[in-house]
Amino acid sequence: MTNDDASVADPSRRTFLIGMCGAAALAAGVGPALLADDAVAATGIKRKKNGKVVVTVRKVPELRKVGGRVLLGTVKGAPVAVVRTGSSTYEALDLSCTHQGVTVRESANGWTCPAHGSQFAEDGEVTRGPAMANLALVRTRWNARKGRLTVG
Ligand code: FES
Structure with a gap:
């Protein structure tokens, strides 16, 4: 398993990154809702x-x-x-x-x-x-x- 595989397989890190992207989009005022x-x-x-x-x-x-x-x-x-x-x-x-x-x-x-x-x-x-x-x-x-x- 490579380091990239580990990051993709780690759901907590993925969840964190998705949350950060969503928070950044909201802070920037970008997004549909x-x-x-x-x-x-x-x-x-x-x-x-x-x-x-x-x-x-x-x-x-x-x-x-x-x-x-x-x-x-x-x-x-x-x-x-x-x-x-x-x-x-x-x-x-x-x-x-x-x-x-x-x-x-x-x-x-x-x-x-x-x-x-x-x-x-x-x-x-x-x-x-x-x-x-x-x-x-x-x-x-x-x-x-x-x-x-x-x-x-
Ligand atoms: S200034 Fe509002 S979309 Fe460009």
Whole structure:
């Protein structure tokens, strides 16, 4: 048995290396599932059977002030966040970077892409390339009487 054979046959080392690669990918913001769909189970956020997500904004602490935002997980296959843009206005953003599709992350003033550094304002407007376009808006429907935003 060579040293290479020993390393392949040692499951604990392999498991460790796989775990380290996964942790590094998550730390770098690379990967398909950065937004846990568990977020949808949070109070005030419900996923419907048709894939849409309903946000009861008064129950979501992150949306109590203008500029607040909450990650919804994936909505119909896209990573989505809701941003409060005014006293009673909200936007749902597709968090797929418009450069090459990597999921952007929250940053102090908006969103930053971990792949090549594009930056976007809180409302999704591109502020630094290489991305050339704003983050896409996801269709929403606002029910003022119930204070519910349906996303998707
Ligand atoms: S994929 Fe986001 S900057 Fe390239």
